[in-house]
Amino acid sequence: MMNLLWLQSGGCGGCSMSLLCADTTDFQGHLRDGGVNLLWHPSLSMASGEEVIALLQSVLDGSTRLDALCIEGSLLRGPNGTGRFHMLAGTGLPMIHWVRELAAKAKHVLAVGSCAAWGGITAGGDNPTDACGLQFEDDRIGGLLGADFRSTSGLPVINIAGCPTHPSWVTDTLMALAADTFKADDLDPLNRPRFYADQLVHHGCTRNEYYEFKASAEKPSDLGCMMEHMGCKGTQVHADCNIRLWNGEGSCTRGGYACIACTEPGFQEPGHPFHQTPKVAGIPIGLPTDMPKAWFVALASLSKSATPRRVKHNAVADHLVVKPAVRKTRLK
């Protein structure tokens, strides 16, 4: 069994709450049967107070083996490098102290969520708490543990980025680690698991026909593509949100709002209102990944002029106002 310790710092706890939505009829059994032994989790364990401190001490003195350390939330280095914006209750010590010490003992270290990976939302604005990720600060390598950090397995911090994380991004990673099938080349250049980060949010988006014809949503609840006006970054963002759905049949774009790039470093400060697409001369600045600008402009103008009436009208309504025609073509 893989001994797992989960700690929370400068975040919201939402990745844990999301984890509990894992697609299983028996969450506790699911982890156990996947080879994961939960030493302690802030929401899921009996131990409290001095029992927890004793467990942390036993990891540090080597009497309890730590196979996987999951950190959720940013690491708060302020004020003035003291870490006092988050003291671990009952210990009189800053959480960043505990994280540094425990990370040195762990076979694997996982940043669960964009806060722990990059700093995330907590590093927004002028970053009042000097928040950072475990091994990144936005897209700059470093963070709390430093660029050279490797856990005892030899891997860098595994960045399960997302705000929140999809439950099965976490469980799939943990179970692959427990089975010893997760290797260095399973990580992308930002050390995210490739199994979800090698997709784009655009893949599987139900608004694809609107995208093809650049039939765009103009206001919240419209059915059209949200790239042109509504700030959607799904064609650039690494995640499988429209393939691996959320809470049953959901995703951001299926919920009627833009992908805000929550798996990407620095997403918290896009430099424009989240719900508006920044443009130059009427053309979105952020073009689909791997697509040359001239091609995009040419295709967009062509497809706009070829937009079927149905697609054009439905794009700016919240339900189908023009239904697909039924024709006796036998679909030849």
Add this chain to the structure above:
Amino acid sequence: MSRLLVGPFNRVEGDLEVQLDITDGRVSSAQVNATMYRGFEQILQDKAPHDALVYVPRICGICSVSQSVASARALADLGGITMPPNGQHATNLILATENLADHLTHFYLFFMPDFARPVYAGHPWHAEALRRFAPDHGEQVRAATAARQRWLTLLGTLGGKWPHTQSVEPGGSTRAIDPAERVRLLAKVREFRSFLERQLFAAPLEAVAALETEAALWDWHAQAPLGGDLRFFLTLVRDLQLDALGPGPGRYLSYGAYAQSGGGWALPGGVWRAQTGALEALNPNAITEDATHAWLAHAREPLHPLHGITRPEPDKTGAYTWNKAPRLGGEVVETGAIARQLTSGMPLVRDVVARHGGTVYTRVLARLIELARVVPLMETWLQAIRPTEAFCVPSTLPDEGSGVGLSEAARGSLGHWLVVRRGRIANYQIVAPTSWNFSPRDATGTPGALEQALVGAPVRDGEKTPTAVQHIVRSFDPCMVCTVH
């Protein structure tokens, strides 16, 4: 006298430390420390107002939608925006799904596992508590986690995902529901109803909601003392005198829950005074925050949130928490499901609070009663959706102005106060439910609700994390990440 520093508390959301003075085996004084500060009110400065809807849900992973709804209400107030009836129904459904999920999570995952502790091994019900509520193997814990997972699939459809949806807008919901989807959603609500009726209540929801007096409640309990998890809890109440444990301040605050399109609330709010049994109208202008004992700058006198300031002063003397002390007309109040049930006139909760006050027993009971009352409301809201009508109107926000968004989260009254200048957020202040309940002392030295409730709690010989203290703390269902934000 001896002193205990208790933490980290788990099975509360976020990080909590409690300092206890112990005299003759009882707590004689308590100080509550919210140990983490992130600075959302600073982060929101100078943002485009609508961007608040991206940041504020991320204050809290368990009250995410509640934060969105409060923010959307503040923005709607700023812009004079009224959502269409479908938008209101969808918003209420989204909020209720989260609130009820939180009540379920609290009871099964956070609160009840403490009764499986070895300290209770001598009690006749302990083996059953272990079987049902041990955190890793308990049958009811596992069943409730599965029911919760299914329940939150409502939000996959209604809001794209949970937590941290952006479907909640000042003008309604971005996700229109079609007739086929409504059929599916109704089926899911019935599935949850079935879980509650089989496992939690062992009775129809309407039968539980119809219990009007404490005498009727105990008669119902006597029919099957171990039948369902509520009656099991009542068995513990009697054996462990949970009816006298952790008395609150006796004043209860609710802003009103689930706004109705025609005006008014499904669960009307106000201020309930247990001593007189009287309901008073809420005066939102009487809300202040006092930062005397917080590691935050404080003014000469407590400030109304519209004029509030949030600036860390980590070396301030006399401070012991990152949380400010909210007061209503200078008074300490308690908020939560118990307050909502009192102000909205639920007879059973009014009766038990008249007899026992706000205690571990009545706080937990009120939460479960709310589950029984709100699921049927959700069924009516789903039925009331008119699929061809709008779910959302676009929001145009002015460059200058202010807005107030008052709402009810699972844990109680949540308020957002927003000031906009030159199209940017000039001030954003949040007072969360646990900011009230886990408030520190104010300038007059008056302790907050939990600080008062802990006084008198028994401490056994050798206990470093007293079990009674844990019951009291968790009976409030605290959310520490919301508290400080």
